[in-house]
Amino acid sequence: MLPFRSRKRKKPPEPELNQPLATEATPENQENPSLSSSLAENLTTLQSVFANCTDLVYRELKIGQEQVPALLLYMDGITDEKTVNQDILKSLVNIRYSNPEGSGFNNIGMIKSVFMEIGNITEISTIGEVVEGVLTGNVALLLEGDARVLKIGTKAPIGRIVSEPITDGVVRGPREGFTESLRTNTTLLRRKIKDPNLKLEKVVLGRTTKTEVNIAYLEGIANPKVVAEVKKRIALIDVDSVLESAYIEEMIEDKPFSIFPQIDHSERPDKIAAGILQGQVAIFTDGTPFVLIVPTMMLHFMQSSEDYYDRSIYASWIRVVRFLFLNFALLLPALYIAVTTFHQGLLPTALLINIAAARVGAPFPTIIEVLTMEVTFEALREAGIRLPKPVGQAVSIVGGLVIGEAAVQAGMVSPITVIVVALTGISSFCIPSYSFALAIRILRFGMIILASTFGLYGMLLGLLVMQAHLVSLRSFGVPYFAPLAPFNLKDMKDSVMRLPWWAMGERPRLTANNTNNNRQRQKFFLKPAPPDENG
Amino acid sequence: MKMDKGCLTMRKLAFIVVCISLLLTGCWDYQEVDRLAPVMAIGIDSIPGSKIILLTVQIASPEGKGGSKRTGQQGGGGEAYTVMNSEGKSLSEAIHNLSTQSTRRISLSHCKIIVLGENFAEAGIGQILDELKRDRNFRRTDWLLTTDKTAKEILEKDIELEQVPARGLDLILQNFTTLGRVLPMNLSDFSARLNEESKVSFSPLVQLEDIDKQVTSQLEKAAGRSLESAGRPKTLTISKTAVYKNLRMVGVLNEDDTRLHRWLIDSPKGSSIKFTYTPQSPTEEVQGEVMLNIIDGKTSITPQISENGITMNIAVTVKASLSETGVTGVDVLDPKVVAQLELQAAEAVKLQLEHTINTAQKEIKVDYVDFAESLHNYYPVEWKQIKDNWDDTFPTVEYRISCDVEIRNTGIITDSTQQNESEE
Structure with a gap:
């Protein structure tokens, strides 16, 4: 009686997403001004934004026969110096020789579609986009007389090489582990699941860190409700920094004060791939090798990826x-x-x-x-x-x-x-x-x-x-103690024991999509048997 | 409904106080294991004509257990057990009285042996049987033993190879459960039998025997001189059975009757048959002791009521292996000889069984052979009439014994050594 009486009635938390944070100075969150067509004006604006940023490089140049002033803007270190020198600068310099008619080159669209020898290019038009693009390792090309900016993707592949994971050790199984680089990690995953249905949705979290987060799932197999729920919970996160996946984990858990972890993580690509293949949703965070995977049941914590590689x-x-x-x-x-x-x-x-x-x-x-x-x-x-x-x-x-x-x-x-x-x-x-x-x-x-x-x-x-x-x-809507409670005999095939792979005909009921009856993952009756000698 | 704020704080305070006091001290029966005196066996004696119970307890003492591993403490001395005595008007009072001399809490939950002294058993055990069954510390599986001496003497005796004698007695009785001559009785079986129709129960009899002296004196007689003897102390032996009727000890079965009694009540399994073999043809003059080990066997008692009265049909089937022939010239590979052996063994069993039943009917006059129970099972209606004067009827009950011995295994050894000896 006594402990219940002292419990206070809680107010439902007010959504405070629109309230400003302390780091309000970033221009993104102010009204986002468009670029002007004057290069000098743009330069002043950007210089004031990037005041005291020594790693920012302003490369002024004049391109084409008409010597139109242009500006290349990029962060030293996170852009690939080689691409900047060999591809971007060369393309810009080459404009002079390759366009004798000379009237349309001062058009950003023209440069993008005709001259630039780079794959990943987008046109942007606000200061905020420029700032964000530059900070995430792109090169921004500003041109006198044009209010548009070219964002040229040249992210430098920094980070350690793929090595054996420290946690989740196995005797038998793949030896590669995730790294701190998000793209490397998603690549490792793509190499395992070669299917266009493997979706990687990008979210940027953290006002200051602007950490890229990718939500990976297999469309048609993952439960769309879970995917929607993951996206919804992640969208609610409004913090200034996300340095590790734990930041996200703590903010999307179902019961924050429970002593039990409710979201599993791993630095093994094979484990994450296996989870995605049975309908779970993975959350990749840039800067950490630990990838979250939801929904998680208690039994998942008791399983090692090696369980699936041993007999x-x-x-x-x-x-x-x-x-x-x-x-x-x-x-x-x-x-x-x-x-x-x-x-x-x-x-x-x-x-x-x-x-x-x-x-x-x-x-x-x-x-x-x-x-x-x-x-x-x-x-x-x-x-x-x-x-x-x-x-x-x-x-x-x-x-x-x-x-x-x-x-x-x-x-x-x-x-x-x-x-x-x-x-x-x-x-x-x-x-x-x-x-x-x-x-x-x-x-x-x-x-x-x-x-x-x-x-x-x-x-x-x-x-x-x-x-x-x-x-x-x-x-994420899945009972934590399943398949033991609520009991599900079919899901027990991969719980305290693991049945042989030829008996794992169906994906687990609780994680996989239940709406369009595609639970079957392999042919049934795959149990190997030697051919009958009598023919 | 508004709660008074002061009251709430008081409640909270009370809650915290209860929590802390429990966490710091533990529940009331918290007891460290080294502050316990684990009683391994209890013995109960009484003086004839007195209501006072004399209790003897054997307590294992951890300190003496081969020396503790702890350095800087006493290294290995001391007895592995101590014996304490107390008295009281009842068993529980006597146990409570132990606390006046024990520094540790008396723990009865490890007691496996209950020894009843002769005087006490003859005076009647009803008083303590109730307490033994009621107290949760005494287990239903505790062994019940009777002695023809006092329980105190038994519990003060060492058993060779065992540190705590109670454990030795426990092991002996455990061995008896699978094979052996004496039927061990635990508290549950003992009281279950007392509740049966005949109100008869029994328990193994533990005795003190000076085996060393017996053997020495026999050897001395043979050698004609006095032998040097280490003079080992008396030994605890269990080979007889005490019979209880209406909660009182009424008699003791000797070794042979004890063995055959187990055949009747339980099964012949694990026992043996010993008899003297006399060959059929008078030309052969061999004669000698043959021993059969019983591999498997079954006894069934079927009553029959007719105009002539009650007849008990006792059928014994035994599968045995030949253990020793003791006879020269017995060809155990000859089927005829084996058949002869089987017949003579059956005859021997019959005689022994008859002796046992006669003892019950004529000497002790107590139905410890389960006749009443089988009558009750087969003739429940008639039994109600017989029941009241069963004690008078029992000695007159007729019985018929049929015995079937099958020798399964004679071994591949022929009596070659003895042949050779006789030739030489």
């Missing part, structure tokens, strides 16, 4: 092991506390005596021992990630030997606690998804406290609440 029997076994250790990671320390401090009758007699013998003279109650060791383990893990590699090894030696062995030697903790904590630590690494493992790590502490307070009864209560929360979650 189905092995993959199913590995999944079963993973689920076992998921339970260990969540419950083992709590179970240890509950059983040793409340339900000693459940222990085998010999184990009871062993545990008691190991605890003789232990100064702290079991709960303190376990909490101390768990927190220490968390610290070790965090330190292991943050420290530079050479030092990391030292930490693991100190952590493993000193904290484990010495704490037992000194009689601070009992050896069985160390075993329990170590096993729990190993178990939590069995969860393929790092973010899901983090959720389990936090929940484990809750379970420990419940177990030390109410024993197994408390643990069961905790699990009950957790389960109720899990089945109430939804990710």
Whole structure:
């Protein structure tokens, strides 16, 4: 009664999209003035916009026989210098020789359609567009006497080469991973799905960062409602910066305060491609190798892309092991506390005596021992990630030997606690998804406290609440706990176990488009069989 | 409905206080495992004519368990168990009284053995049986043992190879469940039998025997001199059965009757048949002990009521393998000889069974062979009339035993060694 009473009635949030942000100075958001036909005027305007931008290059030149003043405007570094020099400048210089009649060349349209030896060219006509084009790595060509500007696409391919992903490691499977460059990432995807139905829709997010975001989905297979919902939620985002896909993730989640992650991410092109092929929608963000994929169900966090590359029997076994250790990671320390401090009758007699013998003279109650060791383990893990590699090894030696062995030697903790904590630590690494493992790590502490307070009864209560929360979650309209609840036998083919590929005749019901009955993804009855010898 | 603001804060405060007090201290039955005294066995004695229960508990002590792994602490000394005694008017009072001498909380949930002293068993066990069944700490699977001494003597005795004797007794009884001569009884079975028609139950009898002394004295007799002996202490043995009727111990079955009793009640499986083989043809003079190991077997008791009275048909079928012949010149590959062996084995079984049933009918006069139960099952209507004076009827009940022994496996060894010996 009491907690409900204190709950405040929330006001529905007012849409505040039209309200100005702090970074209002950018000209895009002011009334967007058109360019004038005077080059000098345009130059002044642009110079005031780009004041103190040393990386901006103004290249003034005169083109054609009539020596019409022109201006090339681009950002140094993010444009491809080679293209600017070899293609753009050359084309402009060549106008003089190639157009003896000489009357129409001072027309931007003419330059675009006749002279420019570049593929990606658009005509623009406002200051805002010029600014944005220049900032995203294009070259702007301004011409005296023309109020239009040519935006010439020359983005420089900067960024690291495609390399093996650090997360989502596999033994068998592709070794390439996404990079920080959006176009590289979408290319990796295109190379896997060669189908015009693979749509990549561009959205620019972040008033200051102007991060390009691509929404990728397979038309006809992705659920149009989900696609529309993704677009709608992304369109609502109005921030000044998007530096990583997590910015987007947090703003489009269904339940922002849930402890469980509701959107999966990966830096593996094969995993994203597989998701898109079964009807999910991927969200590529420029500047990060991590691509979001929605809708996500809980089981997705327990699946590794390797499950689909190993033989189905092995993959199913590995999944079963993973689920076992998921339970260990969540419950083992709590179970240890509950059983040793409340339900000693459940222990085998010999184990009871062993545990008691190991605890003789232990100064702290079991709960303190376990909490101390768990927190220490968390610290070790965090330190292991943050420290530079050479030092990391030292930490693991100190952590493993000193904290484990010495704490037992000194009689601070009992050896069985160390075993329990170590096993729990190993178990939590069995969860393929790092973010899901983090959720389990936090929940484990809750379970420990419940177990030390109410024993197994408390643990069961905790699990009950957790389960109720899990089945109430939804990710873009898809039940989070599906296909277990609501149960769907056909989707169970790829859940705790994985059936062989020849048995995966249909796409999953809940993610794939259900409207036009195209759930079938391959011929049925593909089970290989040797030909009948009798003919 | 407007909530008083002060009241709300008080409620919140109360909520927080409850939360904190639970989180900091835990629930009421929170107990660290090293602050427990795990009772492994309890023994119950009484003095004739007195209502007081004398309780003996055997408590495992973790400190003595082969030495703790902790350095800087005592390294390995100490007994693996301690024995405590207390008394009280009832079992639970006696258990409560233990707390006056124990620094740790008495935990009964690991108790596997309940030993009843002779005096107590003869005086009647109804008083504690109720408590044993009611207290959730005593499991239905706890073994019930009776002794012909006092329970205190039994629980103070070590068992070889085991650190805690109660565990040793538990292991012996566990072995008995699959094979063996004595039918082990747990609390549930024991009380279930007491509720049956005949109100008869039984439990294995644990004894203290000086096997070392027995063997030494026999050897001394043979050698004609006094032998050097390490003088090992007395040993706990379980080979007999105590019979209860109406919650009172009324008699003890000896080893043979115990074995055959198990045949009747349970099955012959895991037991053995020993008999003296006499060949048919008088020309052969071989004669000797033959041992059959029973691989599989079944006993069924079918009652029959006619004008002549009640007859019990006892059918025993046994599949056995030849374990030792002990006889020279027995050709176990000859089907005729095997058939002879089978016949004589069946005869031997018959005689032994008759002896056991006679003991029940004539000596102890208690129906521990389940005649009443099978009558009740086959003739429920008639049973209602017999029921009231069953105790008088039982000794007069006729029975017929048919036994069928099949020797499945004689082994491929012929008696070659013995042949050779006799030739030499």
